[in-house]
Amino acid sequence: MIAISLRNLSKTFGTFTALSELSLDVKSGEFLTLLGPSGCGKTTLLKLISGFLEPTSGSIHIDGKDVTRVSPEERDTALCFQSYALFPHLTVRGNLEFGLRQKRIPARERDDRVRDVATKLDLMQQMDRLPNQLSGGQQQRVSLGRALVMRPSVILFDEPLSNLDAKLRDQVRIEIRRIQREYGLTAIYVTHDQAEALAMSDRIVVLNAGRMEQVDSPEVIYSQPKTGFVADFIGDANVVEAIVGEQDTDGLARLQTPVGALKISADHFASGSRISIGWRPEKVALGKGPLTGTVENRAFQGHYTDLMINSNGYTHRIQVSESAVREGDTVQFSIPEDQIILLED
Numbered sequence: 001m002i003a004i005s006l007r008n009l010s011k012t013f014g015t016f017t018a019l020s021e022l023s024l025d026v027k028s029g030e031f032l033t034l035l036g037p038s039g040c041g042k043t044t045l046l047k048l049i050s051g052f053l054e055p056t057s058g059s060i061h062i063d064g065k066d067v068t069r070v071s072p073e074e075r076d077t078a079l080c081f082q083s084y085a086l087f088p089h090l091t092v093r094g095n096l097e098f099g100l101r102q103k104r105i106p107a108r109e110r111d112d113r114v115r116d117v118a119t120k121l122d123l124m125q126q127m128d129r130l131p132n133q134l135s136g137g138q139q140q141r142v143s144l145g146r147a148l149v150m151r152p153s154v155i156l157f158d159e160p161l162s163n164l165d166a167k168l169r170d171q172v173r174i175e176i177r178r179i180q181r182e183y184g185l186t187a188i189y190v191t192h193d194q195a196e197a198l199a200m201s202d203r204i205v206v207l208n209a210g211r212m213e214q215v216d217s218p219e220v221i222y223s224q225p226k227t228g229f230v231a232d233f234i235g236d237a238n239v240v241e242a243i244v245g246e247q248d249t250d251g252l253a254r255l256q257t258p259v260g261a262l263k264i265s266a267d268h269f270a271s272g273s274r275i276s277i278g279w280r281p282e283k284v285a286l287g288k289g290p291l292t293g294t295v296e297n298r299a300f301q302g303h304y305t306d307l308m309i310n311s312n313g314y315t316h317r318i319q320v321s322e323s324a325v326r327e328g329d330t331v332q333f334s335i336p337e338d339q340i341i342l343l344e345d
Helices: 042-050 092-102 107-120 136-148 166-183 194-200 218-223 228-233
Strands: 002-013 016-027 031-035 057-062 077-080 154-158 186-191 203-208 211-216 238-247 253-257 260-264 274-279 285-300 305-311 314-320 330-334 341-343
Touching (some): 016 211, 042 057, 042 077, 042 154, 042 186, 077 136, 092 107, 092 136, 107 136, 166 194, 194 218, 203 218, 211 218, 228 341, 238 314, 260 285, 285 314
Parallel strands (some): 077 154, 154 186
Antiparallel strands (some): 002 016, 203 211, 238 253, 238 274, 253 260, 285 305, 285 330, 305 314
């Protein structure tokens, strides 16, 4: 079942196009993440879905209803802000039940909803505290709870973890995903953090300059990026231009690349074609192979070691679980043909 349907959605601000002809369906109960750099259009898209902005053209349907020109309060959505946006003069209980009072929900049902959400978010001990008496993680859980008590069919997150430290961010991230699944909510989550997107999402929408570059599961986005932008933005990637050579007897085409000659199955490319390819740093086999380079920089990162290798004047990245090589060493390496990614651009 489709919870949200966007068709040919565009938004312009004067001469600036924030979103261009975007069409997308979001399934009921799905956790969809909008991912991209600052200015790519992800927050604009969230505001269009929530009703805080009107599209220049296109349509928005939620649960089959056309809400393109419907006000935010008349949509079955709830928005969880980056800044928490808690009322400083109200207790945790007061913040949680504020929206319910505005909707004139009966007192007994209101109390049941607040108690249910507060229990799930581990807030029962903080119910009589003011926001300035809470930690950042507790404030974020109150912000989430205030949205959840409304029992929306769609919940929208605008970079809700960006104000938290790394460890707390991981904890609240797990909590958000657990609550979303438990309530069966359709969630749209905005972030520029690729780790959050990969860890939380059913699908990821990668946005670039107001357009969708790719929509896929985290696993496909990472292992099979369609463009150089996606490959470089999601995880680390070495992206280069290559020239297709003649096919060998094994049916593989030789590629001329900055790091040296590679082989790949490229039947649909004519000899002499220029194509874009990429490979993940952790997929490189270090210590053997036909390729060589000099270690320019070595950085120990805990569970892996990051090596910057200069091959024929081109610097690229290799990540290995452990390595005794040092800066200045000459190393051999190979890039398995099945780990070379053909990119559309």
